[in-house]
Amino acid sequence: MSYVKGLKCRECGRSYPKEALFVCEWCFGPLEVAYDYEAIKKNFSKKLLETRVPNMWRYKELLSIDGEPLCGSTSGFTPLFEAKNLARSLGIKKCYIKDDSVNHPTLSFKDRVVAVALSKAKEFGFRTVACASTGNLANAVAAHSRYSGFDCYVFVPFDLETSKILSSLIYGVNLVAVEGNYDEVNRLCAEIAMNFHWAFVNVNLRPYYAEGSKTYGFEIAEQLGFRSPQNIVIPAASGSLVTKIYKGFEEFSQLGLIPEFKTRFFLAQAEGCAPIVKAFRENSNIIKPVKPKTIAKSIAIGNPADGVYALEIAKKTKGFAEAVSDEEIIEGIKLLAETEGVFTETAGGATVAVTKKLLENGILAKEEEVVICITGNGLKTQESVQNHLKPVIRIKPSLEEFKRELKGGV
Ligand SMILES: Cc1ncc(COP(=O)(O)O)c(C=O)c1O
Numbered sequence: 440m441s442y443v444k445g446l447k448c449r450e451c452g453r454s455y456p457k458e459a460l461f462v463c464e465w466c467f468g469p470l471e472v473a474y475d476y477e478a479i480k481k482n483f484s485k486k487l488l489e490t491r492v493p494n495m496w497r498y499k500e501l502l503s504i505d506g507e508p509l510c511g512s513t514s515g516f517t518p519l520f521e522a523k524n525l526a527r528s529l530g531i532k533k534c535y536i537k538d539d540s541v542n543h544p545t546l547s548f549k550d551r552v553v554a555v556a557l558s559k560a561k562e563f564g565f566r567t568v569a570c571a572s573t574g575n576l577a578n579a580v581a582a583h584s585r586y587s588g589f590d591c592y593v594f595v596p597f598d599l600e601t602s603k604i605l606s607s608l609i610y611g612v613n614l615v616a617v618e619g620n621y622d623e624v625n626r627l628c629a630e631i632a633m634n635f636h637w638a639f640v641n642v643n644l645r646p647y648y649a650e651g652s653k654t655y656g657f658e659i660a661e662q663l664g665f666r667s668p669q670n671i672v673i674p675a676a677s678g679s680l681v682t683k684i685y686k687g688f689e690e691f692s693q694l695g696l697i698p699e700f701k702t703r704f705f706l707a708q709a710e711g712c713a714p715i716v717k718a719f720r721e722n723s724n725i726i727k728p729v730k731p732k733t734i735a736k737s738i739a740i741g742n743p744a745d746g747v748y749a750l751e752i753a754k755k756t757k758g759f760a761e762a763v764s765d766e767e768i769i770e771g772i773k774l775l776a777e778t779e780g781v782f783t784e785t786a787g788g789a790t791v792a793v794t795k796k797l798l799e800n801g802i803l804a805k806e807e808e809v810v811i812c813i814t815g816n817g818l819k820t821q822e823s824v825q826n827h828l829k830p831v832i833r834i835k836p837s838l839e840e841f842k843r844e845l846k847g848g849v
């Protein structure tokens with residue numbers, strides 16, 4: 440039973456059939472999946488959720504597939520926990536971490552989008568899956584493609600972190616390192632998609648793929664006891680995650696699962712790649728592409744596909760878009776690790792650092808609550824922090840030597 444009616448243009452509203460399409464041929468607007476909410480309302484409830492196992496497919500009525508899921512049975516339902524030490528350190532009343540640094544199997548929120556995209560790719564009859572990626576997406580496409588039996592090509596910028604490269608190669612897939620930045624990789628992939636009958640998860644399957652990010656928002660609402668938070672801070676690269684968390688809260692509200700939501704959305708970017716923040720600061724609706732230069736490579740997208748929509752959400756929810764320097768990102772990674780024992784990657788460092796900055800500037804209210812979105816794992820971006828940590832204490836296996844070190848003030 441599928442509740443997917445078809446695709447709909449976000450700009451002009453024209454309808455399209457359920458095919459591997461992603462752009463409106465009339466106005467070039469992006470296509471989005473449209474659902475039959477009346478029918479979903481009759482069949483989807485909190486009671487039904489109680490019977491479901493804790494993975495991302497517990498919300499399958501609100502996801503963009505027609506049949507049963509192909510993969511992702513271990514993805515999603517990651518911890519949402521109250522971060523008391525971090526809250527104390529930041530001086531905010533209540534702070535929650537939604538922790539996709541431990542999402543299964545590839546340690547980022549991208550396992551969610553890929554599980555949906557590959558399930559859809561199978562329905563469409565594709566044999567080969569591919570993606571343009573800043574690293575995490577490639578890891579997820581690589582892992583899920585093996586499990587699901589697809590041939591796989593992942594395209595990334597050549598200068599990614601070692602672990603992001605290795606975490607794709609380990610699956611035995613074809614990794615193409617393009618001598619350019621993400622935006623150049625993406626442009627190349629759009630061209631390849633027109634020449635090869637491949638499912639590029641974030642190009643020709645983008646409308647279906649992006650829906651997977653809604654599960655991150657559904658889970659936050661469910662784990663808070665079926666309500667949306669007062670404030671949420673989200674890292675933004677293409678801006679898709681921001682728009683889909685918003686759509687997730689909107690759908691839950693429309694279905695009566697949560698009260699009308701008033702969450703304020705705060706976007707986090709790195710100063711070295713902050714096209715959305717720049718438009719926000721200039722009070723402009725136009726996002727001018729930038730050339731990325733930051734250690735936060737996973738969110739280094741200079742020409743964000745969903746940037747205008749993410750920007751619109753920050754504005755209409757009375758949120759904000761803010762950026763931080765690479766130094767602040769490193770401090771953000773360390774702060775989360777030292778307070779909560781969570782090792783996040785650079786995107787998470789940016790999110791924590793932006794939260795801190797917004798609190799210091801009085802933009803986020805200290806007497807309110809905030810959910811901080813941690814979307815990836817620090818083991819994949821070790822280069823960013825390796826020269827910013829305490830030195831290792833190296834000793835001979837001798838008690839005397841250890842005591843000497845201790846006296847030395849270690
Ligand atoms: C860890 C991490 N967080 C956040 C994002 C941003 O995602 P989006 O492109 O949906 O804005 C990415 C994108 O690759 C990512 O890898």
Ligand SMILES: [Zn+2]
Nearest residue numbers: 448451463466
């Ligand atoms: Zn259109």
